[in-house]
Amino acid sequence: MATKRMATGFSDQVTSLVKSLRTEAPDCVASGVVDMATGMLLAYETVDSHPPEVLDLLAGATLDLFQGRTVLMIEDLWKERRQQNGHDGHFFQEILVNSENVTHLFVRMNEQQDVVAVVVCRKSVNVGMLFAQVRRVIREYSL
Structure with a gap:
């Protein structure tokens, strides 16, 4: 079972998440966190x-x-259609985008749906490993 990584504050948690994604996602060339409520790149x-x-x-x-x-x-x-009008969550949780040279993976955080982690990897990345590693890292954070 994954343990939650806890830092002193939200900003520290975001910074730590970005560093973990950058080092633990395979073939990663960049990582970041976007706040959907403000439209800002947090780190x-x-x-x-x-x-x-x-x-x-x-x-x-x-x-x-x-x-x-x-x-x-x-x-x-x-x-x-599914009679879930009171449902506050979002259906789209992960989006994979392949460009000419890189692969982008966008993943909503589990606890704060308005926070999205972004990982950019070389095009040669094993997509299955990318999903597995990013999901594992994200589970460890309670953003």
Whole structure:
């Protein structure tokens, strides 16, 4: 059973999560945490330097992926059809995006659905291992 990693405060937990994802996800080149309530990138760690505009766009893209207008319409329709209108959770929990050179994995935190962890890996990553490692690390945090 995984133990919860506890740091002194939310900011410390976020920083620790980003470091753990960066070191423990296979072929990882960057990791970060996005707050969906504010649309801000809370913390990140990367092997390369990136312009701040790119990092800001990552937070916005994450927000669009999980809570864009069409996504929310789909979730509302599913809730209505499944008669779960009082259900506050989100249906989309993990999203994998393959680009030309890298693979991005976006995962909602278990306890705080408005916080999303982002992991960017080399395209050669074993996707099964990526999911397994990221899920294991996320289970250890109570964000």
